[in-house]
Amino acid sequence: MLARCTSYVPRHARAMSTAASKVKVGFLGLGNMGGHMANNLLKAGHAVAVYDPTEAAVERAVAAGATNAGSAVAAAKDADFLVTMLPTTQSVIDTFDAVLGECKEGSLLIDCSTIDPIATQKLSAKAASMGRRVIDAPVSGGVGGAEAATLTFMVGGSDGDFEASKTVLQSMGKNIVHCGGAGTGQVAKICNNLILGISMSGVSEAMNLGVKLGIDPKTLAGIVNTSTGRCWSSDTYNPCPGVIDTAPASRGYTGGFGSALMRKDLKLAADAAAGVGAPIPVGKASLEAYDRICEEGYAGLDFSSMYRYVSENTRK
Numbered sequence: 001m002l003a004r005c006t007s008y009v010p011r012h013a014r015a016m017s018t019a020a021s022k023v024k025v026g027f028l029g030l031g032n033m034g035g036h037m038a039n040n041l042l043k044a045g046h047a048v049a050v051y052d053p054t055e056a057a058v059e060r061a062v063a064a065g066a067t068n069a070g071s072a073v074a075a076a077k078d079a080d081f082l083v084t085m086l087p088t089t090q091s092v093i094d095t096f097d098a099v100l101g102e103c104k105e106g107s108l109l110i111d112c113s114t115i116d117p118i119a120t121q122k123l124s125a126k127a128a129s130m131g132r133r134v135i136d137a138p139v140s141g142g143v144g145g146a147e148a149a150t151l152t153f154m155v156g157g158s159d160g161d162f163e164a165s166k167t168v169l170q171s172m173g174k175n176i177v178h179c180g181g182a183g184t185g186q187v188a189k190i191c192n193n194l195i196l197g198i199s200m201s202g203v204s205e206a207m208n209l210g211v212k213l214g215i216d217p218k219t220l221a222g223i224v225n226t227s228t229g230r231c232w233s234s235d236t237y238n239p240c241p242g243v244i245d246t247a248p249a250s251r252g253y254t255g256g257f258g259s260a261l262m263r264k265d266l267k268l269a270a271d272a273a274a275g276v277g278a279p280i281p282v283g284k285a286s287l288e289a290y291d292r293i294c295e296e297g298y299a300g301l302d303f304s305s306m307y308r309y310v311s312e313n314t315r316k
Helices: 011-019 035-043 055-063 072-077 089-099 116-130 142-148 159-169 184-212 217-224 257-275 281-298 301-310
Strands: 006-009 024-028 047-051 081-084 109-113 134-136 151-156 171-178
Touching: 024 072, 024 257, 024 301, 035 047, 035 055, 035 081, 035 142, 035 151, 047 072, 055 081, 072 089, 081 089, 081 116, 081 159, 089 109, 089 116, 089 217, 109 116, 109 159, 116 134, 116 184, 134 159, 134 184, 151 159, 151 184, 171 184, 184 217, 184 281, 184 301, 257 281, 257 301, 281 301
Parallel strands: 024 047, 024 081, 081 109, 109 134, 151 171
Antiparallel strands: 006 171, 134 151
């Protein structure tokens, strides 16, 4: 089934494709992920107009070759594609309310934010009533994937809009998956991040337990990563400082994916689960853990700072 609905395009083919099809792209949201994504659109040769309320983020994009649109509406007006990478459901709703009526006919809005699937479906219906085209295309792969243009895009929308979206998505990622109709991309993303939040909580607890019991953390991680406990949170993004040099844990938990964002995604999953009566007891426990660390000052740190929290709160 995955082979049927997944578009994988080799790098050289993607380069040829984008070289043959330069487009105008508006890009809203230049955070840890969005900044790299916009930069990869520029590298592919697209004309990119950006907007973000953080001036420094806009300045970095302009230095890379983007145009400062000055506002969300201005970024949307002349764009063939408008990409949004925003932090919350409400920010996406507010932005779409502002830009839907201003987008040119035939343009495609691609929301790469992680938000409530029901809200996405409502936005899609509203856009359709105005003669506008919208897909949801949340991403996975982290900041490293955003920088390397190796993201996975989980796309919800019509077949035609999915095909059209590849013009820009292929410049930012390597796996582009059509999940179904509007909102299904968001469903896939919140399920993925439910697993991610749970696994990071578990790896953090296990690494802390091992260290407290006297095993070297690199030795423990090496064993886990060649055993049944292996997962992305252990082998790529290990939360114990010094285990993986490139992980946020080894640079003071800066950059990466914030604990507040993980809490948001776990809350989205919990709300969606409640809406359909799906029990998620372990997911709820992970949400409670992220609620706790955010309340205690970890909200702005990478979500792998769960390890720091449990290690500093070990009971004697």
